[in-house]
Amino acid sequence: DIVMTQTPLSAPVTLGQPASISCRSSQSLVHSDGNTYLSWLQQRPGQPLRLLIYKISNRFFGVPDRFSGSGAGTDFTLKISRVEAEDVGVYYCMQATQFPPSFGQGTKLEIK
Amino acid sequence: EVQLVESGGGLVQPGGSLRLSCTASVFSDLYMDWVRQAPGKGLEWVGRIRNKVKSYTTDYAASVKGRFAISRDDSKNSVYLQMSSLKTEDTAVYYCARDNSWKYDYWGQGTLVTVSS
Numbered sequence: 001d002i003v004m005t006q007t008p009l010s011a012p013v014t015l016g017q018p019a020s021i022s023c024r025s026s027q028s029l030v031h032s033d034g035n036t037y038l039s040w041l042q043q044r045p046g047q048p049l050r051l052l053i054y055k056i057s058n059r060f061f062g063v064p065d066r067f068s069g070s071g072a073g074t075d076f077t078l079k080i081s082r083v084e085a086e087d088v089g090v091y092y093c094m095q096a097t098q099f100p101p102s103f104g105q106g107t108k109l110e111i112k
Numbered sequence: 113e114v115q116l117v118e119s120g121g122g123l124v125q126p127g128g129s130l131r132l133s134c135t136a137s138v139f140s141d142l143y144m145d146w147v148r149q150a151p152g153k154g155l156e157w158v159g160r161i162r163n164k165v166k167s168y169t170t171d172y173a174a175s176v177k178g179r180f181a182i183s184r185d186d187s188k189n190s191v192y193l194q195m196s197s198l199k200t201e202d203t204a205v206y207y208c209a210r211d212n213s214w215k216y217d218y219w220g221q222g223t224l225v226t227v228s229s
Contacts, residue, residue, distance in 0.1 A: 037214040041155075048116075048222070049155075049207065054215040092155055096214040100173065101145070103155040 002027050002095055006104035012112045019080040021107045023093030028073050030097070037096040040069055040078045043106075044089035052091075053078065085111065114138045114218040116208050121223030124198055128227070132193040134208030134220055139189035141165070143211040146182060146193050148204035149222070156204075160211065161191060176202075198227045 003026040013019045029036045040053040051060045053069035056076060066081040080087055088111060093104040120132040134144070143166075146158040159172040161182040170182050179198075184191040191208055205222040212218075 031214075035214070039215050041216070049209070049216075049219040051215060051217050051219075054217075060215075060217065094155075094216070096211075096216075100160075100171070101157050101216075103157070105154045 001100060002029070002098050002102050004093055004095060004102050004104040006091075006093055006107050009105060009107055011107055011109050013083045013109065014112050015085060016082050019083050019087075019109060021078045021091055021093075021109075023071075023076045023078070023104050025074045025076075025095055027098065029076075029095050030073065035097075036072065038069075038071070038076050039094045039096065040067075041092045041094060041103075042087075042089055043092065044086070047089075049092075080109075083109070083111070114210065116210065116218055116220035118206065118208055118220040118223040121206065121225045123226045123228065125229050126198060126200055126227055128198050129194070129196040130198065130225060132195070132206055132208075132223055132225070133190055134192070135188070135190045136210070136218075137189070139186060140210075140212075141186070144182075144184060144191040145209045145211050145216070146191075147207045147209055147216075147219075148202075149207070150201075150204040153204075158193070158206070195225070198225075200227050203227045 005024045007022045042050045057069045068079050090106045115137040118134045141163045143162050145160045162169045181194045207222045209216040209219045
């Protein structure tokens with residue numbers, strides 16, 4: 001199984017400042033069809049998990065453009081250009097390239 | 113927007129059984145997965161049921177294989193997780209998630225299963 005490793009596990013940030021979360025996979029996430037099935041999920045307190053980004057850099061419906069994803073192969077990054085109070089929560093990277101799907105440990109984003 | 117609603121969680125003794133349900137507002141012909149989250153822990157994939165085209169085949173995590181079974185009733189927009197021989201380590205919030213082209217686009221709010229004597 002592919003192991004997903006996120007850093008940092010805790011990210012204290014100041015409102016209005018940028019934030020960045022890294023995710024590394026134990027194997028390349030490039031699928032035989034040429035796509036890379038790396039997603040980012042957000043878990044806010046009391047809310048269902050929410051898809052933010054899929055296939056590395058595609059924002060899902062309704063996701064603000066302050067969220068962006070990048071990376072390739074085994075190294076990926078989620079960036080928030082200017083953190084807002086509603087962004088507090090836990091962020092997970094997840095791969096679906098190789099079965100079974102697997103998740104990072106989660107990064108807790110909190111306001112300083 | 114698609115909504116998924118899980119139900120059926122609760123307190124059960126070790127060795128017991130429980131059946132979880134997940135009902136969708138829109139039940140497309142997609143794969144449906146169950147994912148769990150133990151208290152204070154991260155997300156763990158539990159299992160998958162594919163669609164009619166794929167003959168409703170299922171797969172399970174090694175930790176639950178032989179004890180859990182997933183089924184679906186497309187006429188009721190529902191998917192189910194039958195859990196048996198439950199262990200204390202199965203204590204978690206269980207989520208259903210819709211697998212839409214290699215991404216989980218919608219999740220339920222989760223239902224808590226507590227296995228304890």
